[in-house]
Amino acid sequence: MAIKQPRRSILRSILDFVMLIVLLIFIGPCVKIFNYFNMSTRNCYTTHKRHAKKVENVQAQVRRWIEGGRKGHMCTAKPGWKSFSIHKVDKRGFYKVEVDLNDIIEIDVENKRLIVEPGMMMGQLTKILTDKGFTIPVVPELDSLTVGGLICGAGCETSSHHYGVFADAVTSFELVTADGDVLNCSETENSDYFYAVSHSYGTIGFLTSVSIPLIPAGKYMQIEYVHVDSIPNAVKLMQQRNKNHAYVEGIIYSMTDVMLMFGDMTSNPSDPSRINYINRWYKPFFHNIVENVMSRMKSSKNNAKYIEYFPLRDYFHRHSRGMFWQFENTLPALSNPLIMLVFGWVHPLNIHAVWALFPNFFYRFITRIQLLQDFCVPTVKLDEFLQKCDTIYKVYPIWLCPVKLQNRSMAKTPAVYGGDYMDLGFYGTPINAGRSIADRIRECEQYVLKNNGFLGLYADVFLNKEDLRQMFYTIPYDKVRQASSSCRKAFPDVFDKAMRRIK
Ligand SMILES: Cc1cc2nc3c(=O)[nH]c(=O)nc-3n(C[C@H](O)[C@H](O)[C@H](O)COP(=O)(O)OP(=O)(O)OC[C@H]3O[C@@H](n4cnc5c(N)ncnc54)[C@H](O)[C@@H]3O)c2cc1C
Missing domain, CATH: 3.40.462 (Vanillyl-alcohol Oxidase; Chain A, domain 3)
Known part of the structure; x- marks a missing residue:
C-alpha cells in the first residue's frame, strides 16, 4: 500500500x-x-597502542590551538556530508580538529565489554558483533550513524524502553579536553564530564573512545x-x-x-x-x-x-x-x-x-x-x-x-x-x-x-535559544562549562551551535 x-x-x-x-x-x-569501501569491516580493528598514538594526534592539534592564542572555537573536522544530521553546522571560522578514530579497540568477551572509537558506524558494528554472537544495549538503526555522533548528539531505538537513549547505556569514555588533557570519564571518575557530554554536540571536548557493555x-x-x-x-x-x-x-x-x-x-x-x-x-x-x-x-x-x-x-x-x-x-x-x-x-x-x-x-x-x-x-x-x-x-x-x-x-x-x-x-x-x-x-x-x-537538534528547530535550553536538563552540562573557562573559550554553547546552521 x-x-x-x-x-x-x-x-x-x-x-x-x-x-x-x-x-x-x-x-x-x-x-x-x-558503500563497499566505506562500510567495509575488514580493516576496522586497532590496538590500544595505535589508539593511544591517534589520541596523541588529537591532543597535539588542541595544543597547537592553545599555542596559537586560542583563536576561534574548535570543532571536529568531519565534513557536513559525513554527518547524518539534516542541518549542517556552519564550520567556517572554526579551528578544525581531525578526530580520525574509526576502529574497534577491544572486544572483551569474558567481561562482556566493547571498547570502540567514536567514528565506528552502526552498520559496521552490528556486522562485527552479530558475527561473534553479541550486540550492544541500544542499536540505532541507520547504517551510517556513528558511536560518537549518537553520544554527542542523540539516538534511541526499540530497546530504549529498558536502557534509555544510546548514551545512557555507555559505561565510560575517553575525552580530550579543551586543555589538551585526556580524561577517562565514568560514573565514578570525572563524573561531571561523564554526565555533560551526551547531547553536547561536541561542545565539551573531543570523544576518543567509548566502552559499551556487550549482550549475548x-x-x-x-x-x-x-x-x-x-x-x-x-x-x-x-x-x-x-x-x-x-x-x-x-x-x-x-x-x-x-x-x-x-x-x-x-x-x-x-x-x-x-x-x-x-x-x-x-x-x-x-x-x-x-x-x-x-x-x-x-x-x-x-x-x-x-x-x-x-x-x-x-x-x-x-x-x-x-x-x-x-x-x-x-x-x-x-x-x-x-x-x-x-x-x-x-x-x-x-x-x-x-x-x-x-x-x-x-x-x-x-x-x-x-x-x-x-x-x-x-x-x-x-x-x-x-x-x-x-x-x-x-x-x-x-x-x-x-x-x-x-x-x-x-x-x-x-x-x-x-x-x-x-x-x-x-x-x-x-x-x-x-x-x-x-x-x-x-x-x-x-x-x-x-x-x-x-x-531532535539534528533537524529544523525554530525555537529561540532560551526556549530550546528550557527543553533540556542542562545542569551537568552547565556545571562543567562554568567550572572551565578553557572549555567556554574552546567550544560554543550547544544551543548557539545548534542555531549556527548552513543556510
Ligand atoms: C533522517 C534521520 C533519521 C534519523 N533516524 C534516527 C534513528 O532511527 N535512530 C536514532 O537514534 N537517531 C536517528 N536520527 C538522529 C541521529 O541519531 C542524530 O542526528 C545523530 O547525532 C547523528 O549521528 P552522526 O553519527 O551522523 O553524528 P554527527 O551528525 O556527525 O555528529 C553529531 C554531533 O556530535 C558531534 N561529534 C561527533 N563525533 C564527535 C567526537 N568524536 N567528539 C566530539 N564531538 C563529536 C558532532 O560535532 C555533532 O555536533 C536520525 C536523523 C535523521 C536526519
Missing part, C-alpha cells in the same frame, strides 16, 4: 521522474561502490505484531507488555490503525517457515511489510497475534533500506514492486554518499515540503499530542519508540513523569495543504515545550 500523500503537480511528477532516473542509473551504482545475541528476532485501533489502547498495551519484551516499536498509520511490534531475540524459531528475510533486495520497505501484515490481520479478523522471525541484523537495520518511509515519500515509485525487483539492490543508499552527491539546495527543497523531526513527549501526553499533530500536519506513518530516560543525558531526568517518554518520528509530507512546514513545526514545538517534551 502506498503512503497517503497530497496530489503531485505535473511539474513535480516530471521532477520525480528525472530524480528517479538519476538515482537509479547514476547515484545508486556510485553509492554502492562507495540470538540469531533471530522474534516479532509479535499487534494491531490496535486507538492511541490510548496502544499506550495501555505497551504499559502492560513493554517490561516483558526486549524490543518494542510502533508504526502509526492513522489515529485508528497502530501496529505494535514486540521483539525478543532467539536462536531457535519455533516455526522456521515464519522466518522472513526482510532485507532481501526485492522485499518491500519495512513499513510496507508491516502494513501488509496489518491488512491481513484486519481482513481475517485475526487481531490476536501474528509472529515472524527476522535474521537479527535484518531487524537491526529494518528501516535502513527505505530510511523509514523517507525514500518513498520523496520518490513514491521507489516502492513499486517492479522497480524493487530490478533496482532494489541499490538499497540501502549510504546516506553519506547521498548527502555528498546531491547539492545542498535539494535538502532545503525537501525540508520545505516535508516534515523531518523527532519529538519526544511524556507517554501520558501521547494521545493529546498526536490529536494535535493530526490537525496540524496529518503526516503518516509516524514512528513510535518508547524511551525510559535514565540520568546520563541532557534529555529530561527520570524525575519528570518517571522518565517515561515516547519518541515520535515524523518523516513526510502533510496531507492537509495550507500553512508552511515551518509554521506547523513552530506550533508543535510550543506544545512540546509547555508539556515537558524535547526534540
Whole structure:
C-alpha cells in the first residue's frame, strides 16, 4: 500500500521522474561502490597502542590551538556530508580538529565489554558483533550513524524502553579536553564530564573512545505484531507488555490503525517457515511489510497475534533500506514492486554518499515540503499530542519508540513523569495543504515545550535559544562549562551551535 500523500503537480511528477532516473542509473551504482569501501569491516580493528598514538594526534592539534592564542572555537573536522544530521553546522571560522578514530579497540568477551572509537558506524558494528554472537544495549538503526555522533548528539531505538537513549547505556569514555588533557570519564571518575557530554554536540571536548557493555545475541528476532485501533489502547498495551519484551516499536498509520511490534531475540524459531528475510533486495520497505501484515490481520479478523522471525541484523537495520518511509515519500515509485525487483539492490543508499552527491539546495527543497523531526513527549501526553499533530500536519506513518530516560543525558531526568517518554518520528509530507512546514513545526514545538517534551537538534528547530535550553536538563552540562573557562573559550554553547546552521 502506498503512503497517503497530497496530489503531485505535473511539474513535480516530471521532477520525480528525472530524480528517479538519476538515482537509479547514476547515484545508486556510485553509492554502492562507495558503500563497499566505506562500510567495509575488514580493516576496522586497532590496538590500544595505535589508539593511544591517534589520541596523541588529537591532543597535539588542541595544543597547537592553545599555542596559537586560542583563536576561534574548535570543532571536529568531519565534513557536513559525513554527518547524518539534516542541518549542517556552519564550520567556517572554526579551528578544525581531525578526530580520525574509526576502529574497534577491544572486544572483551569474558567481561562482556566493547571498547570502540567514536567514528565506528552502526552498520559496521552490528556486522562485527552479530558475527561473534553479541550486540550492544541500544542499536540505532541507520547504517551510517556513528558511536560518537549518537553520544554527542542523540539516538534511541526499540530497546530504549529498558536502557534509555544510546548514551545512557555507555559505561565510560575517553575525552580530550579543551586543555589538551585526556580524561577517562565514568560514573565514578570525572563524573561531571561523564554526565555533560551526551547531547553536547561536541561542545565539551573531543570523544576518543567509548566502552559499551556487550549482550549475548540470538540469531533471530522474534516479532509479535499487534494491531490496535486507538492511541490510548496502544499506550495501555505497551504499559502492560513493554517490561516483558526486549524490543518494542510502533508504526502509526492513522489515529485508528497502530501496529505494535514486540521483539525478543532467539536462536531457535519455533516455526522456521515464519522466518522472513526482510532485507532481501526485492522485499518491500519495512513499513510496507508491516502494513501488509496489518491488512491481513484486519481482513481475517485475526487481531490476536501474528509472529515472524527476522535474521537479527535484518531487524537491526529494518528501516535502513527505505530510511523509514523517507525514500518513498520523496520518490513514491521507489516502492513499486517492479522497480524493487530490478533496482532494489541499490538499497540501502549510504546516506553519506547521498548527502555528498546531491547539492545542498535539494535538502532545503525537501525540508520545505516535508516534515523531518523527532519529538519526544511524556507517554501520558501521547494521545493529546498526536490529536494535535493530526490537525496540524496529518503526516503518516509516524514512528513510535518508547524511551525510559535514565540520568546520563541532557534529555529530561527520570524525575519528570518517571522518565517515561515516547519518541515520535515524523518523516513526510502533510496531507492537509495550507500553512508552511515551518509554521506547523513552530506550533508543535510550543506544545512540546509547555508539556515537558524535547526534540531532535539534528533537524529544523525554530525555537529561540532560551526556549530550546528550557527543553533540556542542562545542569551537568552547565556545571562543567562554568567550572572551565578553557572549555567556554574552546567550544560554543550547544544551543548557539545548534542555531549556527548552513543556510
Ligand atoms: C533522517 C534521520 C533519521 C534519523 N533516524 C534516527 C534513528 O532511527 N535512530 C536514532 O537514534 N537517531 C536517528 N536520527 C538522529 C541521529 O541519531 C542524530 O542526528 C545523530 O547525532 C547523528 O549521528 P552522526 O553519527 O551522523 O553524528 P554527527 O551528525 O556527525 O555528529 C553529531 C554531533 O556530535 C558531534 N561529534 C561527533 N563525533 C564527535 C567526537 N568524536 N567528539 C566530539 N564531538 C563529536 C558532532 O560535532 C555533532 O555536533 C536520525 C536523523 C535523521 C536526519
